[in-house]
Amino acid sequence: MAVAVVGGALLSGFINIVINKSLREDVVNRLLGKKLGPGLVERLKISLLAAEAVLDDAEYRQLGDDRVREWLNSLKDAVYIADDLLDDVLTKAATQKEVCSFCPSFFLNRDRKMVDKMEGVVSRIEFLVRQKDILGLQNTTKDNNLSSPSSSSWRESTSLMMEGSIYGREDVQQDLIKIINDNSESQLSVIPIVGLGGVGKTTLAKWAYRAVKGFDDDNKVWVCISETFDVADITKRTIEAINKDSYTLGSLNLLQNKLQQILSGKKFFIVLDDVWSKDAHKWKEFITPFQCAAKGSTILLTTRNQKVASVVQTCPSFILNELSDKSCWLLFAANACFPQSNGNPILEEIGRKIIKKCNGLPLAVETLGRMLRGKDDAEEWKAVLRSDIWEFSTEDSKIIPALLISYFQLPPYLKRCFVYCSLFPKDHEFEKNELVLLWLAEDLLRVPKRGESLEEVGSECFEELASRLFFKKLQDKSYEHFTTTYLFRLPRCPADRYVMHDLLHDLAIFLAGDFYCTIQELREQEKKKVLTRHLSNLPYGRLDHPISKVFKSVVKAESLRTSLYINDLLSMESRASKLKYLRVLSFYGLGALPGSIGKLIHLRYLNLSWTNVKTLPESLCNLYNLQTLILYQCSKLTMLPDGMLKLMKLRHLVLSGTSLKEMPRGISKWKHMHILDYFVVGKHKDNGIQELGGLSNLEGSLEIKKLENVVDVRQARSARMLEKNHIDKLWLEWCSDDEMVSNRETERDILDSLQPHTGLKELRMEGYKGERFPDWVGHCSYNNMTTVWLEYCKNCCMLPSLGQLQCLKSLCISGFLELKRIGDEFYKSDSDHHSSPIAPFPSLEELVFHNMPCWEEWHVPHPEAFPRLRKLRIEDCPMLKGILWRRDCCLREDEEGRTTYY
Missing domain, CATH: 3.40.50.300 (P-loop containing nucleotide triphosphate hydrolases)
Incomplete structure (x- = not known):
């Protein structure tokens, strides 16, 4: 049985991760002497490499051979155990200094157990490797690795398909509308x-x-x-x-x-x-x-x-038949970008044979077309056509062979990322950030290249899967009704949403086997699932029986790595020690986080979004491996534990929606931090705004509160905001209600020193105490700025020059209590001195003025200003008398007394 298209077996990526960990023999030897090495560690590496050599053949043959499938499951289970043990060693090596100081005998007892476990798992893997010959597994090469990480010829550059295009269904569409109208x-x-x-x-x-x-x-x-x-x-x-x-x-x-x-x-x-x-x-x-x-x-x-x-x-059913060959070809060609300039008759002939095997199913045609996008080697197309996977029996499954072919061509790390999605329910709306942080925590991503961050690798993985249609973007915002669940969303960042087709979701579940399960699936099981490593309770649902029964009768708690939204998982203090290999843990509606959380030393990801936690136990700071801590909308949380700085591997700390009074001291030492979306400026040197200066890798959104605690320009400048090139949304907030400030010019200079980089997309300021804005606010160099909100700047008597922001689409001005007139200053900038100045506000679509009690006059000097404005709202501006506006405008009051432009 020939393997036609293989990008590398699912398990081989996992094996490479374990081998990389075992290469750190110096750490192992330093910790355990020669107990685990070099002999035992060397045996582990050799046996894993021997197993990897036959994985491509095994992954393919498992589709029709239950013996091979059981062999693969046993090997994967053993690799999980080896990975857990090595992770134990490396974590122990990093933390032993502190632990040994108060419990020197602790490691001696654990060392013996660890050596015995490692000896057992190495022997098990060696036994499984010997079975490969009995099963007839072949050592396969990857000469035709169509999906190697270094190959990017297939990647999507631009899409030829318009949103909503349906090939070959024109008559069907009209017939359906007629039936609806006839009834x-x-x-x-x-x-x-x-x-x-x-x-x-x-x-x-x-x-x-x-x-x-x-x-x-x-x-x-x-x-x-x-x-x-x-x-x-x-x-x-x-x-x-x-x-x-x-x-x-x-x-x-x-x-x-x-x-x-x-x-x-x-x-x-x-x-x-x-x-x-x-x-x-x-x-x-x-x-x-x-x-x-x-x-x-x-x-x-x-x-x-x-x-x-x-x-x-x-009324009679509306039967939707398969697509005709002609329509299938049009769909295939559009996704494969074929033919391009002159076409290729050889590829067209092969392509038309491929679509015949898709049996008129658009999803299969579209997926294979995207898989072959940009490929011009006829042998690659022939490999798809000749694949034995077309003969895969679909009688007892929901699996379409064409989708299996697309899966087999993925590199191993993308296969692991795709299979992980089986934990989510059908029709779940994915966000890129949501998945990337989970993939990172589960160690599913490939090793970064020089200069790459793990976050960049994760983003690329998501985009690669999306370009092959394993995810499809929901482009129409009217589809709010598709919403199911969100793990978290970074504030003020309306992220793109993606869905996975039901059949691709079925494929992910099929490939995940017993290693990935939902609580809903487990309810239907009778036998114990000892292989389960990843468990979810999505969509959010209540358990109809205690979780302890699940672990007692169905799941082996000691092996679990992922727990998504199982609230009473840590309800018994004694259970935490059994769950020590957990990597990912999420809750919903939780009242308090137990102190036993500190025993989960392998935890990488902890999500407490929308929970009612008021405090976090100090034991949380023992989580040496923690990378992601999400506290989004934990509105009752006012303080973080004192020992937070011990979490030196922390990369993502989401705090928006909390009620924090101040930040932990010395956070500038978090050198790996990429996401810190919320910062409260303290009054002390080690929790003041200067602490942001050491966080050079920040990206995404950043909300800075209590800026009234910045007392001089030096402090503001030390935050080094201009150097944070990956921040795209910035919210600056002064929280004090005191309208009086000692020096309004100093306030302006401080804001001037907080100037962000020119790639910023969204800016919001609230409570600024100065009389005027610095020149950077509205400067034409901010040519990516799409949204500006200026609120409760009570002392300002004039607006900044925002008119030349070329990409500005949404603008809200609110709470300018002393402003009386809007004139030329609102529209001009340095670019007005150019030979061909653009019309003011060339891209603005939405403009809101609110709560401006002294505003009397609004002057629009340029006849072509606001060419794209479609919505203007004026609220609570009782003194506004004259609006010198374009002649073709139509201003009227709505039912609530608000003046609106249409």
Whole structure:
């Protein structure tokens, strides 16, 4: 059985990580003498390398051979154990100085156990290596490594496909709209779209959702269903989708009464995507509240099963057939960027044969097209065509061979990143930062090249997967109804959102096996899953039985590495010692973090977002390996532990939404820090603004509060804000209510010394006490600036010159209590002296003025100012008399007395 397209086995990336750790024999020997080396460590490396040689063949053959699959699982389990033990050694080497000072016998006892465990796992791996010959596994070479990290010819440079383009479905689209319109007089129409997985049902439903007329936007709803049809949960999510807010009522009766109240007498359009349940009783129960809606209300439902359609439909099913060969070719060519200038008849011939094997499924065609994008070697195309994976049986699985081919071409580290996504539910909306920090904590990324940061590597990995369509960007902001869960979001950073197609999610689950599980899956299991290393409770749900029962009957707690949103995981102090190999830990709704957290010495990632924690235990500072600590919206948290500086590996500290009174002292020593989104300026030298000067790698958002504690220019200059080239969103806030300052010129000089780099995209200032702004505020060199908010600058009597910011799209001016007139100064800048000055505010789309009680006059001197303005709002400006504005404007008051421009 030939391996046609292989980028490197999933497990080989993990083995390389373990080998790299074992190379630090000097650390091992220094810690344990010769107990683990050189003999034992050398045996580990040799056996791992011998296993790696046959992994490509094993990964392929496991698809049809259960013996090979079991062999791979056993090897992976052993590699996990070896990695944990080596991590134990390295952590111990880094911390032994402190521990030995008070407990010298501690390591002697642990050393014996560690040597015994390492001896056992090395022997196990050597045994497994001997089995490869019995299984007939072959040593494969990677001469045709199409996905090597050094090769970037396939990467996406630009997209030829417009958002919303649907190939070969023009007639289908119109037919569907006609069916919807023909049922406009029915009390309630349920229209199922039925078709194979990957045939484009959801894409068609999205198009209809946007294209259908006669429904108010507020009465359009999208709800993702998937395999589990829980009436109460779906009813709750429908209410949330309509109200665009969370809902807490629990009982089905209360939920249905609420939904009936919302829908009563209204005409709505609802999409239920990916329905599997054929239970007629559940459907009848769910549909009851919808009967009170107005005529013409429609439910559009997608399903792969005609039996589901027969249960729910009120009119004939809409059958979505496979694409024609002609349409498949157009879709394939668009994604493969083929033909380019003159085309290539040889590649076209091979490509047309490839799409025939896709059986008319757009997802398969699109994915393979993107995989071959930019490749002009006919042998690479032939390798895809000849792959034995096309013969993979799909009878008992949801796996499409074309998607397997795309997976096999990924390099090992990307395979591991993709499989990790099996922990998240279907239709989960991913954010790049969310995944990158988790991948980093789980050690899934490739080794950085010289000058690269781990964050850059993670970002590149995400982009590589997205370019191959393993993730698809949600480009239309109207799709708020797709929201499911967020692990965290950096404040004021509306990040791009991505989704994974259901069939790709099925593929990830298939490849993850027993090593990745959700609590929901475990409820259906009878046998103990000793291989499980990664466990999640997503989407957020309550456990119907104590977590202790899960570990006692199903999961081996000692092996667990990931726990996502299992709240009572640490409810028993004794359990923490059994969970010592945890790398990732997230909670939701937690009241307090137990002191036992300090026992989890391997922890890399701790997420406490939106929890009610008031304090953090001092034992948290024992987490030597901690890289990411997320405290987003922990509004009751006022202080961080005194020993935070011991967390020398900390790279990401998310604090926005907390109530911190001051920062830990000496944070300039956190040399690895990349994300620090919130900084409270203290009054002391070691927690003042100068501490920011030592954090040279900061990126993303930064909110600086209590700037009134900066007393002189020297302190401000020592923050070195101009050198922080990767900060793209900056919020400067003076928190004191005292309007009087000793010297307003000093305030201006301090702000001048806080000048950020010119690549800044968003700027917000609140509570500035000076009378005038320094020249950098609004300077034309800030040509990436898209958003500016200036609030409660009570002493300012004139606005900064913002008119020449070429990319500025949104501007809010609020709380300028002494400003009386807006004139030329608002529009001019140094660029006005150029020979061809641009019109003021060339890109501005939204302009808001609020709470300006003394403002009397607004002068717009340039006839072509604000050429793209589409929204102007003026609130609480009672003295405004004259608006010298363009002749074609139309100003009117809305229902709440606000003046708005349209």
